[in-house]
Amino acid sequence: MAGVKVHTGAETPSQQVVADANRTVEVTDARGRKLKLRQPQFADEFRIVAVVGAELAQNQVYMGMLNPLLFITEIDGVVQPFPSSKIAVDSLINTAGREGFVAAFSGIQEHFGGQLEGFEEQVKNGPGTPA
Numbered sequence: 001m002a003g004v005k006v007h008t009g010a011e012t013p014s015q016q017v018v019a020d021a022n023r024t025v026e027v028t029d030a031r032g033r034k035l036k037l038r039q040p041q042f043a044d045e046f047r048i049v050a051v052v053g054a055e056l057a058q059n060q061v062y063m064g065m066l067n068p069l070l071f072i073t074e075i076d077g078v079v080q081p082f083p084s085s086k087i088a089v090d091s092l093i094n095t096a097g098r099e100g101f102v103a104a105f106s107g108i109q110e111h112f113g114g115q116l117e118g119f120e121e122q123v124k125n126g127p128g129t130p131a
Contacts, residue, residue, distance in 0.1 A: 024073065025111040029103035035096075036074035037107050044070070044082050051083055068104040069096050071112070 024038045040048075048070060049057040056062050069092050072080050080096075083089040096104065 025107055027103045027107035029099040031097075031099045033076050033100065033103075034074075035072055035100055035103055035107070037071040037104060037111070038073045039112055040070050040082065048083070048089075052086060052089060065101070066093070068101060068108055069093060071104050071108055072096055072100065075100065 022038065024036050027035050027037060029035060048066070052062075052066070066089065070082065072092070074080060075095060080092060081088070083092055
């Protein structure tokens, strides 16, 4: 029967990609808050550079501290939208606080570490990346 698809119940490769991209995990910070984490979309990683500006985007310490916070999508059920302005970045930093940062960082290592392994080096050493 041409054109007939039989669904076996297993996810298609496309469905698996979408599921992986939308996968969330929940971690608890030292204040007892529940933080939901999701890996930012690739386009968001580019957008954040425009949001924080060229000078801060080049500051490795700042970006290294900001990046784990960008995984936070909820704190105690309150949605934390991906920052679209510098004010929103500062708000996320203040809302998450040190405890949220530590919980997000640990959660990323535990739940997303394999997906991100070597990513930073690939970016640094990729073609077109300034030396």
